[in-house]
Amino acid sequence: MLLAGALCAATLSLGACSGQEDESKNGRGAPQVGFVVVQVEPVPVTTSLGGRTVAFETSEVRPQVNGLIRRRLFTEGGFVRAGQPLYQIDASLYQAAVEQAAANLASARASAQAADERVRRFAPLAKMQAIAEQDYTDALAEARVARAAVAQNNAALETARITLRYATITAPISGRIGRSLATPGALVSASQASPLTTIQRIDPIYVDMQQSSAELTTLRQAIASGGISQGGAAVRLRLEDGSAYGFAGTVEFSEMTVNEATGTVTLRARFPNPNGLLLPGMFVTAMFDQAIDPTAILVPQPAVQRDFDGSAFVYLASKDNKAVRRKIATSRTVGGSWIVTDGLRAGDRVITQGVGNLRDGADVRPVPASSPQRVGAPATDKATEKAK
CATH class of the missing domain: 2.40.50.100 (RNA polymerase II/Efflux pump adaptor protein, barrel-sandwich hybrid domain)
Structure with a gap:
């Protein structure tokens, strides 16, 4: 029995060694990592600015x-x-003024009618030289004065009526x-x-935002150089309680001058407000795509690590299945990804899963990050099962 036990143990040992050699040859000893293939894609340059709501129209009633x-x-x-x-x-006094103006107008019209009649009678007599020419000239002048008085009193009556309406x-x-x-x-x-009271029109409603003049200048220079393109005008709002506003707005204009006290430029957006949820003076956060970066490279945030000096790096899966450490430069985040501005090219395989214990040059077994990670028993247990 001792001999049989020794033979069995030797057989199991040989089987385990054979299993480990096979597993080493197959590369299964290398850690499995998930990777993504990065590509160049257009990414909006989203700007988030604080602002306050302003009534679309305001009128002080006086x-x-x-x-x-x-x-x-x-x-x-x-x-x-x-x-x-x-x-x-x-309106008692103003009603009386209207009536007085109406009476004055009636008197002026009567005088004008009499003056016109006098001219009509003098006209044939003047032709026959039955009256002095000066008398006829005076009658014509009096008629013109009477008609002017009618016009003056008519204007006075209209003024009195307007005052009465006020x-x-x-x-x-x-x-x-x-x-x-x-x-x-x-x-x-x-x-x-x-004022007696104030009326405000709040549908639609304005949102005034403040942006640093330095940021705006940098953005305009980037657009002018062709590095990025002009973005859309759609604006989204986040309310004071953190909830999202249900309607999108549009950027109307930006001021042409910089506030000397704050160094900012005012941008104004217009939003529909059919339910009256937004009230003048509320603090909100406005988010909009101010430009579009057409050559951005996005890398998931879990893939980006930091050195002691704060510089960023990632691990790449090389063609020969080696982990390659690569320093990168990042600008900002978009959702769950970093925008990489330097250090990567389209087609690089960036390791996003299993980066915790990686070392530069270590063997890896890369699989697409969307593939499920293989979970199995330790290699010694598999070797034992194979030996059995």
């Missing part, structure tokens, strides 16, 4: 005549339309109206400094 407010005709905080009556000022204060624009700063019984004047 009186244009003097008088006591009799009634307030709107609900505070409600929606009003352009031309809707808001306040009624006591006694009813109407909404100059459509929008959401604020609280009233004057109550019935208050005396208002056309020269007062404070």
Whole structure:
């Protein structure tokens, strides 16, 4: 029995050695790593800027005549339309002025009619030289003066009617109206400094963003040199609570001057606001593709490692299945990837899985990163099973 046991142990040992040699020959001893093949592709240069919402239109409602407010005709905080009556000022004096102007106009018209009739009678007499020529000339002048008086009184009547209309204060624009700063019984004047109320139109609504003039200059120079191309004008918003706004906006314009105090340029975007979710003065974050980099190389973030000096590097899988350490330069992140500006070429196989224990020049067994990683028992166990 001792001899049989020794023979069995020797057989198992030989089988295990044979299995290890076969596995070494097949390259299964090298660690399996996942790789991606990098390519040159266009990538948007996304800009994220803080901003504040601004009403599309704002109107301060002010009186244009003097008088006591009799009634307030709107609900505070409600929606009003352009031309809707808001306040009624006591119109007694202005109504009387209209009636007086109308009477003056009637008197002027009567005088003009009499002057015209006098001219009509003098005309044939002047031809027969039955009256002095000067009398006829004076009659013509009086008729012209009478017609001018009619025009003057007609203008005065129109002015009185306009002033009477101003006694009813109407909404100059459509929008959401604020609280009233004057109550019935208050005396208002056309020269007062404070408004009666304010109306704001918030659909659509503006978002004013601030961008560093240095960043804007760098971007414009890159576009001018052809390194990147102009991006789209679509803008997305992130609200104060971190949620995304449901509507996209468009960039309307950028200021032509730089704020000397902050060194920034104001960009304005326009957004639809049908539900009134955005209110003037809210802080938001605007994100938009300000340009497009047509020659970008993206590398998944797990593949990028850092040296002690902070420089970035990756491992490549060479054609002879060796791990090659390569220093790279990165600019920024896009989603879950780094944009690599130097160190890689299209077609390089960048190792993204199994990079933890890699060494430069080590043997590797590369598989596409999308392939499942092989999980098996240790090699000694497989050798034992093969020997059995």
